[in-house]
Amino acid sequence: QVQLQQSGPGLVKPSQTLSVTCVISGDSVSSSSVAWNWIRQAPSRGLEWLGRTYYRSVTSYWTYDYALSVKGRISITADTSKNQFSLQLNSVTPEDTAIYYCARAGERVFDYWGQGTLMTVSS
Amino acid sequence: SYVLTQPPSVSAAPGHTATITCGGNNVGSKSLHWFQKRPGQAPVLIIYNNNGRPSGIPERFSASKSRDTATLTITRVEAGDEADYFCQVWDSSSDHHVFGPGTKVTVL
Numbered sequence: 276q277v278q279l280q281q282s283g284p285g286l287v288k289p290s291q292t293l294s295v296t297c298v299i300s301g302d303s304v305s306s307s308s309v310a311w312n313w314i315r316q317a318p319s320r321g322l323e324w325l326g327r328t329y330y331r332s333v334t335s336y337w338t339y340d341y342a343l344s345v346k347g348r349i350s351i352t353a354d355t356s357k358n359q360f361s362l363q364l365n366s367v368t369p370e371d372t373a374i375y376y377c378a379r380a381g382e383r384v385f386d387y388w389g390q391g392t393l394m395t396v397s398s
Numbered sequence: 399s400y401v402l403t404q405p406p407s408v409s410a411a412p413g414h415t416a417t418i419t420c421g422g423n424n425v426g427s428k429s430l431h432w433f434q435k436r437p438g439q440a441p442v443l444i445i446y447n448n449n450g451r452p453s454g455i456p457e458r459f460s461a462s463k464s465r466d467t468a469t470l471t472i473t474r475v476e477a478g479d480e481a482d483y484f485c486q487v488w489d490s491s492s493d494h495h496v497f498g499p500g501t502k503v504t505v506l
Contacts, residue, residue, distance in 0.1 A: 321497055
């Protein structure tokens with residue numbers, strides 16, 4: 276059974292960097308058949324896909340795709356030694372206050388989700 | 399970028415049927431998925447690849463599609479079905495996942 280465990284809630288000051296980590300159990304971050312995603316939900320808003328990373332053993336290459344809404348501010352990294360992946364969002368504003376979710380996508384379907392991490396941007 | 403549309407809210411009495419639509423240009427050609435989102439909980443996949451139902455999801459949840467509209471149907475609505483429902487597709491032209499804005503289902 277795949278489980279995704281996210282790091283705890285946090286408070287970030289405007290203009291600083293928001294970081295959330297997702298630890299994977301029951302699968303591997305370097306699995307060639309899935310992708311690892313970050314999705315957020317701001318208060319009273321819908322779900323917003325932020326980006327993903329995935330590894331393909333055929334090419335020995337990691338791929339990163341980012342949503343246009345956060346491109347230039349976002350970075351997703353994978354740590355194979357800890358079997359986890361992380362989100363960093365730079366230059367945050369109060370509009371980045373949201374619950375951040377990590378999720379696995381198998382065949383482009385979000386089948387497993389983390390529990391969510393509330394990140395608040397406030398001075 | 400690709401856009402999905404959903405009605406903001408739908409209501410149904412217990413035992414009745416709730417119908418939620420998801421519109422998008424030629425959405426019938428895409429694999430579409432539905433998620434249930436309760437407050438304070440992570441989203442739950444309830445329909446995948448247009449009409450597949452994951453293990454544990456009741457048969458009361460079903461889905462269909464036409465060329466530009468997908469529909470999620472909840473029959474014999476229960477109080478526990480009260481939640482937000484989101485449709486989602488993969489947009490191959492942008493290599494992006496896209497969510498609909500969500501529909502709040504209220505059980506009367």
